Amino acid sequence: MLLNAAPVHAPGARSTVQSLGASRIREVANAGIGLPDVLPFWFGEPDETTPVFIRDAAKEALDAGDTFYTHNFGVPPLREAIAAYVSALHRPVDVDRVAVTSSGVSALMLLSQLIINPGDRVVAVTPLWPNLLEIPKILGAQVVKVPLRFEQHGSRTWELDLQQLLDALTPDTTAVYLNSPNNPTGWVIAPEQQEVILAHCRRHGIWILADDVYERLVYDGDPSRRACAPSFLDIASPEDRLVSANSFSKSWLMTGWRLGWVVAPQPMMADLGKLIEYNTSCAPGFVQRAGIAAIEGGEDIIHRTVARYQSARDFLYERLNALPGVTAPRPKGAMYLFFRIDGRREGDTLALCKRLVVDARLGLAPGNAFGDEGEGYIRWCFASSLERLDEGVRRLAAFLETR
Incomplete structure (x- = not known):
């Protein structure tokens, strides 16, 4: 018999991590793994591969031996290309304000680590991508949510109650998290709202963390102009408490490149x-070379993608709203329709999406994955061919008929 044996401490993550909400999008996707003939619209990902010229740039870099560490901020040609790209869309941005990251998610985490302390109060406009809601919680911050409102009359759109947001941005607030165009609703903030928010945050010393990943995916604009959503980078000065995160994933069809x-x-x-x-030391050099190729030669890809997605959005919007009991607002940006099915039981969005996977072989994302404010809604990524979308609607209609 062992005397004075050391106590056994069960392994476990710290309490903050244990309290995080697991991704319900992944939960639905995991339910569909292994099932035949599932149409997956649950992730924010196109059904097209990355263009050949971008892939070739990475291959050439690998063949040239570009397999070593790079500068923490990224290789100079990519930083310069990003600075020129951002400056062409917004106000001029010096290259010494740009850093390359290993994915847009990493960009959001790094910026949060840069400005958030444990115990800080953070405000987020919701519904919101779950990763962005949970990141400040990982750092020990308190997240206060300001929900968008669904306007059912007229254009059926999601709108921000600006006064409600300003009331939430109290002087003890450290930062506000804004994602526009928004995942999952497709809401796009108005320039005049940005002016008011920036002035308010300047007055109280509040940071603005802007998730600009979908800024090029905006619709119904002048097709002859370079499409871009309103951005705080359009109006902020270099000294403002503004940090912006972006990604190559959505605009250049590069989700897997990170x-x-x-x-x-x-x-x-x-x-x-x-x-x-x-965190990561640096992004892979050969991946950065692909990024340079994307920026320098990918504007036509963006224009074609926006036109394709707008057609897909309009098609899916009309088809869903033609189904009995379905209400689908028309998104102004991003790549999702966030719609509601009337007559459902309260609190069953996750279960409903799991049933859709099993019974209809249709993969959609539950609205409550994006916060409690999303309960009752379902997100459908329309970055797909019209044929696949049509088949998806057919499966949804058949499922609803048998309920």
Whole structure:
């Protein structure tokens, strides 16, 4: 018999991590793994592969031996290309304010680590991509949510109650998280709202963390102009408390490449470099070469993608609203329809999506994955061919008929 044996401590993550909500999008997708003939519209991902010229750039870099560490902030040609790209869309941005990251998700985490302390109060406009809701919680922050309102009359759109947001942005608030165009609703913030929010945040010293990943995916604009959503980068000065996260994933069909970037005030960059070093060190060099090719030669890809997605959006919008009991607002941006099925039981969105996977072989994302404010809604990624969307609607209609 062992005397004075050390107590047994069961292994487990820290309490903050245990309290995080698991992704319900992944939960639905996992329910569909192994099932034949499932149409997957649950992830924010196109049904097209990355263009050949971007893939070739990565292959050429690999063949040339580009397999070593790079600068924490990224290779100079890519940083310069990003700075020129952002400057052409918005106000001029110096290259010393740009850092390359290993994905847009990493960009959001790095920026949050840069500005958030444990116990800080953070405001988020919701419904919102679950990763962005949980990141500040990982850092020990309190997240206060300001929900968008669904306007059922007229154009059927999601709208921001600006006064409600300003009331939530109290002087003890550290940061506001804004994603526009929004995942999952497709809401796009108005420039005049941005002006008011920026002035309010300046007055109280509140950081604005802008998730600009979908900024090029906006619809119903002038097709002869370079489409881009309104951005705080259009109006903010370099000294403002504004940080912007972006990604190559959506605009250039590069979801699997895991390449993104941030724009931050220059005085923050040295500390940002530390965080990049301690998180990922750097993005792979050959992937960065693909990023250079995307920016330098990919504008036609973006224009074609926006036109394709707008057609898909309009098609799916009309088809869904033709189904009895379905209400689908028309999104102004991003790549999703966030729709409601009337007559459902309260709190059953996750279960409903799991049933759709098993019974209809249709993969959609449950609205409550994006916060409690999304309960009752379902997200459908329309970055797909009209034929696949048509088959998906047919399966949904058949499922609803048998309920």
